[in-house]
Amino acid sequence: MSESAMSESGFQLPVRTPWFERRNVGDGITLLTEPAVHRFLRCNIWLVSGRDVDLLVDTGMGIASLAAELGDLAGRNVLAVATHFHHDHVGGLAGFARRAVHHADAPLLMAHADDKRSLAVGDIPAASRARIRAAGYVIEEELFVRAIPDAAYSVETYSFQTVAPTQLLTEGDVIDLGDRSFEVIELPGHSPGSIGLWERATGTLFSGDAVYDGPLLDSGLESDIRTYVATMQRLKKLPVQVVHAGHDDSFGSARLHELADAYLKTRS
Ligand SMILES: [Zn+2]
Ligand SMILES: [Zn+2]
Numbered sequence: 400m401s402e403s404a405m406s407e408s409g410f411q412l413p414v415r416t417p418w419f420e421r422r423n424v425g426d427g428i429t430l431l432t433e434p435a436v437h438r439f440l441r442c443n444i445w446l447v448s449g450r451d452v453d454l455l456v457d458t459g460m461g462i463a464s465l466a467a468e469l470g471d472l473a474g475r476n477v478l479a480v481a482t483h484f485h486h487d488h489v490g491g492l493a494g495f496a497r498r499a500v501h502h503a504d505a506p507l508l509m510a511h512a513d514d515k516r517s518l519a520v521g522d523i524p525a526a527s528r529a530r531i532r533a534a535g536y537v538i539e540e541e542l543f544v545r546a547i548p549d550a551a552y553s554v555e556t557y558s559f560q561t562v563a564p565t566q567l568l569t570e571g572d573v574i575d576l577g578d579r580s581f582e583v584i585e586l587p588g589h590s591p592g593s594i595g596l597w598e599r600a601t602g603t604l605f606s607g608d609a610v611y612d613g614p615l616l617d618s619g620l621e622s623d624i625r626t627y628v629a630t631m632q633r634l635k636k637l638p639v640q641v642v643h644a645g646h647d648d649s650f651g652s653a654r655l656h657e658l659a660d661a662y663l664k665t666r667s
Contacts, residue, residue, distance in 0.1 A: 449576020461490020
């Protein structure tokens with residue numbers, strides 16, 4: 400590496416602003432992503448604009464302020480829901496006054512509150528790296544980011560604030576936005592308190608990391624393959640029109656069945 404490409408702190412990265420990319424996907428739903436974050440940790444952040452309440456599904460890495468990005472929602476009643484406790488989904492949660500997490504993942508969220516975070520691929524323990532690779536992810540980069548949100552940002556000191564949820568969710572809870580509503584469905588396996596948010600009226604499912612169109616992860620410490628198998632069987636029975644997942648592209652019923660069947664074939 401040449402000197403000009405190396406800052407005093409080790410890495411020199413371009414500034415990306417705005418940090419988040421927004422895309423209107425129709426039906427009152429906006430997708431926000433962090434394009435400068437490696438695909439492995441680039442979670443989908445979904446914003447559903449309701450009449451009385453705006454629902455935010457997951458909050459990204461906490462590298463730049465999601466709450467500031469969503470400043471146009473100031474004065475709105477926003478409920479931020481984390482589909483599960485993993486750090487690529489809860490990084491921006493502290494920026495919101497109303498925060499909901501499933502009761503089984505809330506203790507895990509708090510237990511990991513003081514974890515040392517890092518954006519350096521090399522800081523991931525070798526065993527975890529091997530599991531991630533075995534699942535199908537290729538990570539050749541040194542860093543999980545290829546840009547920073549402002550010139551003063553230091554990738555070496557990445558961290559975010561973790562605060563307790565203000566609401567604990569369980570199976571069957573209804574999140575009422577005024578003109579539409581989502582039901583909490585438990586989809587454990589990836590984590591014990593992984594949830595989906597299901598709008599029966601439109602067949603829309605926010606699935607978190609229970610299912611997405613990429614390599615699924617079930618080998619983490621808090622994962623459980625047996626319950627994941629049951630989750631896949633449950634997902635196959637849902638009359639979905641569209642799945643907006645925790646990572647990668649959205650998909651419909653046929654692809655959901657393919658993904659569930661592929662998982663069940665290897666795990667049951
Ligand atoms: Zn996850
Ligand atoms: Zn994830």
